[in-house]
Amino acid sequence: MTERRFSARKRDEPRAAGDKRERILRAAVKVFARKGFYASRVSEIAKAAGVADGTIYLYFKSKDELLTSLFEDRITRLLDVLRREIEAVPSGPDRVRRIIEFQLGLLEGERDLAEVITVNLRQSTRLLKQYATKRFTEYLDLMAHVIADAQHAGELRTDVSPRIVARALFGALDGLALTWALGNPEPGGLKRAGTQLADVVLQGLERRGPAA
Amino acid sequence: MTERRFSARKRDEPRAAGDKRERILRAAVKVFARKGFYASRVSEIAKAAGVADGTIYLYFKSKDELLTSLFEDRITRLLDVLRREIEAVPSGPDRVRRIIEFQLGLLEGERDLAEVITVNLRQSTRLLKQYATKRFTEYLDLMAHVIADAQHAGELRTDVSPRIVARALFGALDGLALTWALGNPEPGGLKRAGTQLADVVLQGLERRGPAA
């Protein structure tokens, strides 16, 4: 418990608040990822963040709210990036591929965050679940939209519900991520899995067209 | 707290144990499904099973072990049934379709069990996770085998890893089940989703064959 004042941040900052809050969030991601929400002690997060236990309560109302804020913060950020990525791609199928790459890429890059999202998304109380599904739905809607647009453009078969495809695709990605997050660290494995998934899904979504 | 002795089970049984044990397991499924593992109180499970709190500890070492046993018991049973179902179907693609129907059908029929498996599978401590992945792997292996066999028989494209496909497929099913379990009760919805998923997946796994 020695170093603490190494922040100092000049003096320009009216309050270094944002700094500490972010520090706590980062620590929470790490700790939750390692042990899961319920097995994680607030004191551990505090230690990992280099703050006192009580400090956490200056920034979050409760442990629950900490997790909630974490989702809010990170998923909002993800959605923004993903939306921009998608807009930059014109072709429907390419967009689907982009989503797959994006999600798996993210997970490969931020393993802890991946674990928190995929594992803890289903933890906590109904409270959290209800919250989570809100943000979560936004994500699914985005995927469903991409698929529906592509269907309208005649790029994909139209006899399947975009919503169902979106859910299944998300699940597939989640499943790949989960086994990867829990098991073998094999680098690049996710990318390979993503490519194969995209190949299968896109062939599966092709219009039966050319044959007839 | 009145009825309790209605079991009696002749007298053939050296111990009516299995009876009470099963009763506790059933209650646990129900309670865990409704509130999640951590939010469930042992006393609630006891009440739901119509036994005293202490009785649970005559059959299970701890709350954790109760959950573990539950998985062990139910998933083993599922695996047995699924294996038999698959053997009864000769064609590879039909087998895949069968797996999809089976898993979603199960979930539709036993909603509580579905929720426990899909939601709680990711809860608890690492301890459970490690256990879960053991049984879980068996399930995935079964799927991977079916796919690999079909590939060898020339029924499916061979440029994708059976293991990856199995994981993704499981994830997709899990994803469909999850949104279904948490959200709309819309009956038959799962069946429709299953059909569409099968259509897409099977088309996606077709050999590019006929064209060339």
Place this chain on the structure above:
DNA sequence: GCGCGCTGAATCGCCGTTCAGTCACAGCGG
């Protein structure tokens, strides 16, 4: 009578949360 299966109130440890202080600094008056 005896043992066994069961009971459920009491125990006990744990951990989220609180809050009385500490510390660093800034402003201010002398």
Place this chain on the structure above:
DNA sequence: CCGCTGTGACTGAACGGCGATTCAGCGCGC
């Protein structure tokens, strides 16, 4: 310039509630 005091961020030991687990006893069937 310097010391004094007010302010607010931060600390971390202590509190209190909760709930998993225990175990002293109870009664039924033999």
